[in-house]
Amino acid sequence: MYIGKFQPFHKGHLQIVKNILKRYDLIKIAVGSSQKHHQKRNPFTREERKRMIVAALREAKISKQRYKIYFVPDIPDDNKYPRHVRSIVGAFDIVFTGYWLNIKLFRQTKYRVHAIKRLFNISSTKIRKMLREENKNYKKMVPRAVDKVLVSLNAKKRLKEIRK
Secondary structure (H helix, E strand, C coil), rough: EEEEEECCCCHHHHHHHHHHHHHHCCEEEECCCCCCCCCCCCCCCCHHHHHHHHHHHHCCCCCCCHHEEEECCCCCHHHHHHHHHHHHCCCCCEEEECCCCHHHHHHCCCCEECCCCCCCCCCHHHHHHHCCHHHHHHCCCCCCCHHHHHHHHCCHHHHHHHCC
């Protein structure tokens, strides 16, 4: 299982999916904080993030049979989070995540965890900032298919309008 917020899904995320699929037949992609949207750090809805992921994977010629996408909302009790995720996603062998709190929580509950390191010096935070500033260099960090989704969502305008 690969868990992240994917705000937005970028080339680093895509490469991680490809790396996981070299070792596993199926990847469960958990869209975390799925209830959050139209916020500075979480501008996109869960369905918009799913559109980005599906578009990027289709463009990369990754079969729909190789992945499943799940929406995982936050809950108020961190210690119950791993059980909450499993109740939505079902069984999984290993957790792939780059978020320190997920690493800690899943390890505490004895799951195998692969702590992901940032690839290509790309971050969703950096991409959101570039979009807000109308810096077209963000296009180098996202798959072409994701850029098309961002344009269709008028992401630049949304990010400029969001205050917190």
